[in-house]
Amino acid sequence: MIEVKELTKRFGQKLAVDGISFKVGKGEVLGFLGPNAAGKSTTMRMITGYLPPSSGTALVGGYDIVRNSLQARRRIGYLPENAPAYPDMTVIAFLDFIAEVRGFTGRERRARVSATIDKCFLNDVRHQQVSTLSKGYNQRVCFAQAILHDPEYLIMDEPTDGLDPNQKHEVRSMIRDMAKDKTIILSTHNLEEVDVVCTRVIIIASGKIVADKTPLELKALSEFHGTACFTVCNAEPEGVIAGMEGLHGVKDVLKVGEGEGRFTLRAIPSDPSAPVAEVIVRYCLDRGIRLENMRIEEGRLDEVFRQITRPDQRAV
């Protein structure tokens, strides 16, 4: 359990993190979202003990990060932003060094290092210098460093930043695999990632928490949540729109696209939790309108993100 209490960080006059509190338990993957300079990295740096908080504190597994910093750090694996690693060391020497500092000796150390190398697919580059590695490998080396001691708490600042889609996929599946018996906090700009790996999302803007929800709950805030998007091909859109707007449960129908004799329409239900699919399908069947496809939207995270973090609209 990581328990963050009124964590605050001031840089001179500027308030970077403003009294953030939350709790994360085992099995959760908490995603930190927020615009650049919102305070995500600063918060993580305070939890990992790199930056001392101006006020407030956090408990990691019951250990206070200010008073019991070393105990807390022992339990954390941390992947800093931009994945730093010593450029003049080889991959294996670097991991061996980390293992040594983490207090592993002899056979156990060798076993841990080689197990971690396998786990992170670093076998091909184990004797290569870190400075010669590609961005993807570099990221994995630093990731390996973070999970080497099998920490209970894993904190990652933009773990998939700069990776190609395949590598992103690999890292995400590793995170998901580990999520069962760990507490994970990660920050990201990638909204798709939140959807794939996170069980909970905290959105931070200007150093404050503006939303703390599951990805599904967040999407439900979207104005597209529950809308039906469908394509018809042998009817005039004006007629369909006029006809459907009178149907029960349909609030509004909009034309969102057209091309090659097809029209894409969006039906907005009067109540997002009451599905409109059936009504639309029946309407089309009754009138011989060919319905090419239809999907019900869950809502779009990017749109919710913009809506929440816009400076003038902070009420969620």
Next chain:
Amino acid sequence: MKRELAGYFTSPVAYVFIVIFLLLCGFFTFSIGRFYETGQADLRAFFEWHPWLFLFLVPAVGMRLWADERRDGTIELILTLPVSVAELIFGKFLAAWLFLGSALVLTFPIVITVAYLGEPDFGAVITGYIGSFLMAGAYLSVGCMTSSLTRSQVISFILTVVICLFFLLAGWPPVTGFFTGWAPAWLVSIVEGFSFMHHFADMERGVLDLRDLVYYLSVMGFMLMANGVILQSRRAS
């Protein structure tokens, strides 16, 4: 820390450093120090140049210690590992100091040469080496401190050279002469007391005085403490 020590010996910089150090040692001792011409079987000519050699070589060793960590971002890594800042500072310092020590050890051929040519006072040779090693440590501690101030190795290097030069010159006769004209005697001796040179001179002659030992150790202690304070305060802001 072990990493640093291993790092020194795997990087070509280390070998370049050692080779240059040995070449310069030889050059100063034999050509400028007139080793043969003095007709004495001792290592005065050898040790005499160490303060000046160290002035440029030691900052080059110290400059990367913290500046590199800051530049590569690895400082975030080591400061979040379960090790205290004091351990890190001592680890880095000791590794670099041992490295300098090993460079010093590699000057042994000159001892053999002297022993072959005559009957040197081995006591003086040993205290000379101890003094030289301690002085290298004092220079290095200044290097550690300036290195933690900046992410640029060049700035760290220049700062260290300037600070060490100050320490060196404080005991140089022209400088003390400048003070003796008008300043009270106690001020002169304080200024002189700050000098690396002043404390090195005794050991060079074969006298191992506790005061000199305490002086060097306290310079190191002070600089490393300053190093710690700088690290903590730069972290906080």
